[in-house]
Amino acid sequence: MEERLKPMDAEQLRESAHRMVDFIADYYKSIESFPVLSQVEPGYLRKLLPDSAPDHPESLQQVLEDVQAKILPGVTHWQSPNYFAYYPSNSSIAGFMGEMLSAGLNIVGFSWITSPAATELEIIVLDWLAKLLNLPDDFLSTGPGGGVIQGTASEAVLVVLLAARDKFLSRIGKSSLNKLVVYSSDQTHSALQKACQIGGIYPENCRVLKTDASTNYALSPDLLNEVISQDISTGLVPFLLCATVGTTSSTAVDPLPALATIAKRNGMWFHIDAAYAGSACICPEYRPYIDGVEEADSFNMNAHKWFLTNFDCSALWIKDRKALIQALSTNPEFLKNKASQANMVVDYRDWQIPLGRRFRSLKLWMVLRLYGVQNLQQYIRNHIELARQFEDLVSQDPKFEVVTPRIFSLVCFRLLSPDNDGDKGNKLNRDLLDTVNSTGKIFISHTVLSGTYILRFAIGAPLTEERHVNEAWKVLQDEASKLLATIQNN
Ligand code: PLP
Secondary structure (H helix, E strand, O other): OOOOOOOOOHHHHHHHHHHHHHHHHHHHHOHHHOOOOOOOOOOOOOOOOOOOOOOOOOOHHHHHHHHHHHHHHHOOOOOOOOEOOOOOOOOOHHHHHHHHHHHHHOOOOOOHHHOHHHHHHHHHHHHHHHHHOOOOHHHOOOOOOEEEEEOOHHHHHHHHHHHHHHHHHHHHOHHHHHHEEEEEEOOOOHHHHHHHHHHOOOHHHEEEEOOOHHHOOOOOHHHHHHHHHHHHHOOOEEEEEEEEEOOOOOOOEOOHHHHHHHHHHOOOEEEEEOOOHHHHHHOOOOHHHHOOHHHOOEEEEEHHHHOOOOOOOEEEEEOOHHHHHHHHOOOOHHHOOHHHHOOOOOOHHHHOOOOOOOOOHHHHHHHHHHHHHHHHHHHHHHHHHHHHHHHHHHHHOOOEEEOOOOOOOEEEEEEOOOOOOHHHHHHHHHHHHHHHHHOOOOEOEEEEEOOEEEEEEEOOOOOOOHHHHHHHHHHHHHHHHHHHHHHHHO
């Protein structure tokens, strides 16, 4: 007879988890030996794994051997020190400890009663982070607002849009949905467009305002004013303005104080997306980039990007929590309990899309406690300094140019086309991106600004040091020289 399944036996857990920690620690030790960008072809894994699940148990050893041989080749190593693509997604020992504890307790904290500590720690830790960012007191839990951890910035902007939509519709009538207009720049993350699609905002009422190099790709308040006036004159209702601090393409910073004034004058909800750059604002010298947040209705930053908190952990603060709760709350019999009915507690299920929620605040709490504010500030400053050094290297090479001013830890640059031809220049940089990434030595990504193809070098992986940046630059220079030589020979 087979042994009965024991899915959670403390001693087996101890043994297996120790082995898994060893496996992960060894992974980190050897992380530089893998190609940063996975080099597998689509569908590679189906050829390597059986068609159906095993009838009988296999050992952890067998599974780990498969992870090593079959899974790791299909992993892109976001934690590699040679990872410079998109934006970073930090892992850390503190974040990992929080993640482990969260997985260990495995609570589902949708209402206060389902694990009071989960709700209360989240409130406290988001108040801590709000104070660290010097957010206005209105965002603290002690007032009418408060913070909540969402999975992603996309969920954050979606719940904000739903709250703003319903606040407006309760005033002007449900049949006016077709009148609500959303404003953002063409650099705003596509998460806003998705939120509009889900939230039923009419596609013709989504104003995506053009930006260009004259404002370093920041939203122009004059243009915004003009478009709002036109909309009002045709009977439309401006209801949501989304500004970004640190856009995804080039870290542009929208002029918050001017935009806040416009939003206020027109009675609009003002949301700030600081998903990436928000982390930098824990340093007093970068905090001015979010000046104007005092007038915002909601503010979001991803602790899982550049704040050493393992994915996922997106911090959202809102000034009027009632608006969020009114848009998202339900009250089914099976969830009723004394504390909720008496209105004595926060029930975070009413602040988000799903019902179930993980104990994510543990990660953020661990990061803040195990590292402390000064180390975290130093961590950010170091990456920004490395980016400044990389920017210098690019500027000193006449074959390249820095395209937009570097503000945080992203450098936007390109290889110059020898014959100054725009299309050929775009192809040259596309080719450079492909060849560089296929070396497996580094991974960078791209964007297009005003029709120009641009390479993005984003520093922010926890293991990245000066030597990695210098070596990455050498890879870029070598591959560029090879490409230029083939052009000259043709
Ligand atoms: N906003 C900005 C400025 C971003 O850079 C990103 C992702 O890079 C997002 C939103 C979307 O983030 P998430 O994956 O958390 O939804």
